[in-house]
Each structure stands twice: as structure tokens, then as C-alpha cells.
Amino acid sequence: MAVLKIDNVSKTFGETRVLEDINIAMAEGEFLILVGPSGCGKSTLLNMIAGLETISSGTITLDDTPVNDRSPRERDIAMVFQFYALYPNMNVRKNIEFGLKMRGVDKGERAKTVERVAKMLQIENLLDRKPAQLSGGQRQRVAIGRALARDPALFLFDEPLSNLDAKLRVEMRTEIKQLHQRLKTAMVYVTHDQIEAMTLGDRIAVMNEGRVQQLGTPHEIYDNPANRYVAGFIGSPAMNFIECEFANGSVRLSSPEASLDLALPEATADKLAKHGQSKVVMGVRPEHLAPADGDEANALACPIEIVEPTGPDTYLLTHINDIEVTARCTPSVAPDVGTTMPLTFDTERAVFFDCQSDERIA
The missing domain is CATH 2.40.50.140 (Nucleic acid-binding proteins)
Structure with missing residues (x-):
């Protein structure tokens, strides 16, 4: 069963078409990468999956249910943003449990969830600190932890490592891959970094000018590019x-x-x-x-x-x-x-x- 289906989805802002005829079916447990340069439409597509942007035409289906008209809260998803989006006045514990509290989860269950997530991400010693007391990598772990606490059917990542230095990016990339292998939950990950795309994804959707240029495994994308754009974008040094x-x-x-x-x-x-x-x-x-x-x-x-x-x-x-x-x-x-x-x-x-x-x- 496809956990996510995107059928003929397009998006226009006024007279500007930013996405055109996007078709992707995503299997349970799959790690899908949306990769492309700035302005190609990948973040807009992610926001439409999340319900943060409306769809001009087409259908997005989650677990066989069309969700075009559903609010973000009504979709079984969790999103990790580029800029962490942590509450500065709350400590790590409260940041992680905030979404659970808003959904009426009782205090004891919230505490168990926080402890489980903190152990998984190795941030048990940070639970009483506030975001200002954390490094960039620690903040990103907390943002991921808040998403994990929801136990969703689908995770969405919007360029989560772009604000980290090169060494920490590599470390966090490995942690996210290990996390996916443990959870076996479907993930959609947006990046402009083709190295991240190749190392993380089960499949990659290479995007440019609002279209999916090619959708395939890292091996297929690298060895059998559909066109010159894909061939030149994937690979370092370039083809x-x-x-x-x-x-x-x-x-x-x-x-x-x-x-x-x-x-x-x-x-x-x-x-x-x-x-x-x-x-x-x-x-x-x-x-x-x-x-x-x-x-x-x-x-x-x-x-x-x-x-x-x-x-x-x-x-x-x-x-x-x-x-x-x-x-x-x-x-x-x-x-x-x-x-x-x-x-x-x-x-x-x-x-x-x-x-x-x-x-x-x-």
C-alpha cells in the first residue's frame, strides 16, 4: 500500500506555475528525497503534502485517503523544519511534549514518550535546557525528537541540515539514516545537496523548474540519467x-x-x-x-x-x-x-x- 500518492499535482501563484503534473507514489517505510536547486518547487511540494499550501489541481492521498481539504492537524504527519522552530521559552522536555499536550495526551504518557525519544536521540542530559543553551546539532536533534514524539505515518524534513557546519552535517546525515532504519517509517526529505540525496534516499526525485525530471533509485539516477540536467546535477565532480x-x-x-x-x-x-x-x-x-x-x-x-x-x-x-x-x-x-x-x-x-x-x- 502506498502511504503517500501525489497524482497530477500542480501549483500556481497568480499566473506563475511553480509545480506542474507531479506524480509520485511512495511505499510504506520508504525514504524519498526531493532534490533540486533553489526555486525548483521542492519545498512548495513538501508544504502541500503537509497542508501548509493549497493545491491548484491534482490529488494528494495519505493512506488511501485524499487530504486536499484537510488541515495540517488532520494529517498523520510530522515535519522538521530548516530553522528548528523550537519554542525559546520552553526547555527541551516541554518542546518535545508540546504537540502531545495540545492533543490531550495525559501527563504520564507524555513523560514516557519524552524519555523514549530522548534516549533514542541521546539527548537525555539536555531535557532541562532551553534552546539558547544548545548547539545547532543539539537543536536539530530536539526538533527531530518533537516530530518523533508524534509517531506519525509520515515524516517530512525541509532541508534540516542546511544550517549546520560541514562536519556536523555529515554526522547528522548518518544519524537520520540510522533513525530511518530503526523506525522504518516513511520519510520525505527536501534538500539541494546531491550528496545528501545520494546517501540518504531509497529513491530520489530530481526536480527542476517545477517538474520531476527523473524519479529512481540513487543507482538509477547516477548511472542512467534521463536527461542532461539530471546527469549534471547528480555527481561530484559533475559529469x-x-x-x-x-x-x-x-x-x-x-x-x-x-x-x-x-x-x-x-x-x-x-x-x-x-x-x-x-x-x-x-x-x-x-x-x-x-x-x-x-x-x-x-x-x-x-x-x-x-x-x-x-x-x-x-x-x-x-x-x-x-x-x-x-x-x-x-x-x-x-x-x-x-x-x-x-x-x-x-x-x-x-x-x-x-x-x-x-x-x-x-
């Missing part, structure tokens, strides 16, 4: 996009040092031939463009312009077809700046896009 000419089963590539007719797999070549356009965009991720190990046929000699060590990996910047591209290698084989290195392409992992529409061809 390389190289405009090139296709003919006779290969694409023509040139560096300042050499040229290469890169032979493509038969299935890829057949799709490009059926497409009927000689100009295409080849997408290749940095890890699929690497130093040649021996005399590979698909190697192109490239002058290395910049070397970027990151610890476990080193990134090499060069130009192919007058486009700056990034290759990845291990530190042990990293060349010096200014030297020429043969780079080989993993053509089985390369993808191709139409030059005009940016849609996937092969």
Missing part, C-alpha cells in the same frame, strides 16, 4: 559534457596534442545512428575518464593543466574538443602539471544527449 561528431560507429575527439576516433559499443552506436543527428553531446563521469593502463585503443593524449589532490583521489583538468573536462586517478599515478598523459574512456558507461533538447539518446 563531463563533450560536444562531438558521430559517424561510422565512433565519435571524434581532439585534445591540444592529438585526435581520436573513439569506437563506441554496438548498442550505443545503433541508437546514435537511429537518432540521425551527427552532432551529439557525450557525457562521461570523471571516474570513467582515467589514465590509460597500457596501450588501450580508446586513449587520447591530453596535456594536464591542473592537478587537484583530494586525498584518496586526484582530479586532472584538461581540454577535449575545446571543453574543460575532469578525469580521476589515484594519487600514485598523478602526473605533474604541464605533462601529457593518455586518458582512456569507459565507453560502456558513457551516455549521449541530443544537442538541442538535452534528452538522453543512448
Whole structure:
């Protein structure tokens, strides 16, 4: 049974359409990520699920019940906000139990719930402190604890880690994933951070300009992007996009040092031939463009312009077809700046896009 169904949902503000024909079905216990740049409509969609925004058209269903006309209080959901939204005059204990008190839960049951949630989040020693006495990470745990106290059918997270420093973001990201694994409750999580999306989600909805560009598992989104936007948004460093000419089963590539007719797999070549356009965009991720190990046929000699060590990996910047591209290698084989290195392409992992529409061809 789908705990959440979004059917043909659209949203307009005046004459501006901010969401268009959103369709998502979410299974029980699933962790769904809504990811995209600022202004893509992801937070608006989350607010419509919560009942904080009205729906212009379409239907949102929770546990097989349409909730378009239900208030936030009538939906079995709990929301964790970007800015914590804690009551500054209340201590942690009262913040966590506030929603339960408003729903008439008796004092003894409230106390048990607070203790259970505090133990789960390891904040038992903070229960008598007020928000001003807490760090950013501690405040976020309290905000999550308040949501947990409700024991809802669905959790909503609106960029909950964006105000934390980088180290704490990583720690809290791990805690949220562990929390989901323990609770096995459905969660919808909004972020603009593609690393958060890839590491947290069972499925990811990549959004742009009010539309879902692709919905799939992290593996599907990364390895088989539906279009150039998805391919470029997911992945760090980003996928390389190289405009090139296709003919006779290969694409023509040139560096300042050499040229290469890169032979493509038969299935890829057949799709490009059926497409009927000689100009295409080849997408290749940095890890699929690497130093040649021996005399590979698909190697192109490239002058290395910049070397970027990151610890476990080193990134090499060069130009192919007058486009700056990034290759990845291990530190042990990293060349010096200014030297020429043969780079080989993993053509089985390369993808191709139409030059005009940016849609996937092969």
C-alpha cells in the first residue's frame, strides 16, 4: 500500500506555475528525497503534502485517503523544519511534549514518550535546557525528537541540515539514516545537496523548474540519467559534457596534442545512428575518464593543466574538443602539471544527449 500518492499535482501563484503534473507514489517505510536547486518547487511540494499550501489541481492521498481539504492537524504527519522552530521559552522536555499536550495526551504518557525519544536521540542530559543553551546539532536533534514524539505515518524534513557546519552535517546525515532504519517509517526529505540525496534516499526525485525530471533509485539516477540536467546535477565532480561528431560507429575527439576516433559499443552506436543527428553531446563521469593502463585503443593524449589532490583521489583538468573536462586517478599515478598523459574512456558507461533538447539518446 502506498502511504503517500501525489497524482497530477500542480501549483500556481497568480499566473506563475511553480509545480506542474507531479506524480509520485511512495511505499510504506520508504525514504524519498526531493532534490533540486533553489526555486525548483521542492519545498512548495513538501508544504502541500503537509497542508501548509493549497493545491491548484491534482490529488494528494495519505493512506488511501485524499487530504486536499484537510488541515495540517488532520494529517498523520510530522515535519522538521530548516530553522528548528523550537519554542525559546520552553526547555527541551516541554518542546518535545508540546504537540502531545495540545492533543490531550495525559501527563504520564507524555513523560514516557519524552524519555523514549530522548534516549533514542541521546539527548537525555539536555531535557532541562532551553534552546539558547544548545548547539545547532543539539537543536536539530530536539526538533527531530518533537516530530518523533508524534509517531506519525509520515515524516517530512525541509532541508534540516542546511544550517549546520560541514562536519556536523555529515554526522547528522548518518544519524537520520540510522533513525530511518530503526523506525522504518516513511520519510520525505527536501534538500539541494546531491550528496545528501545520494546517501540518504531509497529513491530520489530530481526536480527542476517545477517538474520531476527523473524519479529512481540513487543507482538509477547516477548511472542512467534521463536527461542532461539530471546527469549534471547528480555527481561530484559533475559529469563531463563533450560536444562531438558521430559517424561510422565512433565519435571524434581532439585534445591540444592529438585526435581520436573513439569506437563506441554496438548498442550505443545503433541508437546514435537511429537518432540521425551527427552532432551529439557525450557525457562521461570523471571516474570513467582515467589514465590509460597500457596501450588501450580508446586513449587520447591530453596535456594536464591542473592537478587537484583530494586525498584518496586526484582530479586532472584538461581540454577535449575545446571543453574543460575532469578525469580521476589515484594519487600514485598523478602526473605533474604541464605533462601529457593518455586518458582512456569507459565507453560502456558513457551516455549521449541530443544537442538541442538535452534528452538522453543512448
